[in-house]
Amino acid sequence: MKENYHLKMKEILKNLEGVPTLLLHTCCAPCSTTAIQRLSNSFFVTVFYYNPNIFPKEEYLHRKEEQIRFLKEYPSKYPIAFLDCDYDPNSFFDITKGHEDDVEGGPRCHLCYRLRMEKTAQVAKEHHFDYFATSLTVSPYKNSEVINQIGAELEKKYSVCYLYSDFKKEDGYKESIAASKRYQLYRQDYCGCVYSKKARDLVKKEVSSK
Numbered sequence: 001m002k003e004n005y006h007l008k009m010k011e012i013l014k015n016l017e018g019v020p021t022l023l024l025h026t027c028c029a030p031c032s033t034t035a036i037q038r039l040s041n042s043f044f045v046t047v048f049y050y051n052p053n054i055f056p057k058e059e060y061l062h063r064k065e066e067q068i069r070f071l072k073e074y075p076s077k078y079p080i081a082f083l084d085c086d087y088d089p090n091s092f093f094d095i096t097k098g099h100e101d102d103v104e105g106g107p108r109c110h111l112c113y114r115l116r117m118e119k120t121a122q123v124a125k126e127h128h129f130d131y132f133a134t135s136l137t138v139s140p141y142k143n144s145e146v147i148n149q150i151g152a153e154l155e156k157k158y159s160v161c162y163l164y165s166d167f168k169k170e171d172g173y174k175e176s177i178a179a180s181k182r183y184q185l186y187r188q189d190y191c192g193c194v195y196s197k198k199a200r201d202l203v204k205k206e207v208s209s210k
Contacts, residue, residue, distance in 0.1 A: 005137070005148045006169035013042050019078065020130035022163065023048050025120040027136060029066040030187050033074075033179035034172040035135040035165070040076040043131070047071060050085040050119045052092040053112050055194040060087055066186045073183055083123070091115065092193065104196055105141060112193065113142070114150050121154040121162075131161045138167035138176055141191070 022043035026032035032047065039045060049067055054060040064084070071080050095115050099108035117134055124132035134151070137144040144166045155162035167173075180187050190200035 002145060003148070005144060005164045005166040008164040009166075012163060013039075016042055019044055021128075022046070022131045022133060023083070023120055023124040023127070023129040025050060025116055025132070025134040025136070026067060027051050027054075027116075027192065028063045028188065029070040029183075029185045030176050030180040031135045031138050032067060032070065033183075033185075034138045034167045034176045035133070036071075036074060036076070036080065037175070037179065038167065038172075039133070039163075040074075040078060040080060044078050044081075045076070046081040046083050046129070048083045048085075048120050048123060050116055050123075051192065052085075052088040052090075052115070054192040055089065055197060057087055057089075059188070059192070062186060063188065063192075070183055070185060085119075096193075100195060102195075104191070104199060105143065108195065109142070109191075110146050110150075113147050117147070117150050118154055121158040121160055124160045125158040129160065131163045133163035133165060135167065137165045138172050140168055140173055144168070 020043055022039060022045050024035060024039065024045050025048045036045065047067065049064055051060065054063060068082060071082055092112065092115065095111050096108050099111065102108035113136060120132050120134065134147065136142050136147050148164050151162040151164065190196045
């Protein structure tokens with residue numbers, strides 16, 4: 001029987017003492033909305049923008065700017081900080097070498113999850129955050145089981161509490177779409193990496209040729 005990670009998160013939230021600190025990895029503003037709406041009343045959240053997979057650089061910067069804008073406009077109970085990282089696409093290409101032809105959602109994507117989540121856990125450890133988490137589980141196209149298993153492994157490796165999640169539950173994905181419309185956020189039409197962009201472009205070409 002699969003673990004219900006949404007219920008697991010709610011149980012953690014119910015038993016929090018005080019207002020802990022949370023380093024929340026996000027990939028873009030739309031995906032971050034549900035996580036921030038559900039967590040910012042319980043944590044001092046720092047959004048961690050580490051996404052070396054995003055291609056091209058102009059897309060990376062556009063998504064980052066939208067993330068910053070959303071955080072400035074969102075009326076959170078506690079202040080939300082933003083921690084930026086340099087654009088480092090080589091780290092993504094290095095870990096996905098040999099997986100260029102994988103299908104979307106396959107092993108290449110799992111390596112990408114781990115790359116970004118491990119960096120988040122490392123920084124959380126270095127800066128003494130109480131918890132780390134990711135907004136990736138809001139997407140119906142991403143494997144929440146794999147993401148949470150990676151989080152559990154990293155929790156043990158770095159001795160920082162991982163906040164389990166499945167943000168798509170209880171209409172979380174629909175919630176993110178509604179928030180994106182409300183804040184007029186840029187919603188990309190591909191996951192982020194050059195391989196997902198190629199797949200998107202191929203579909204567009206096929207549709208336009210019909």
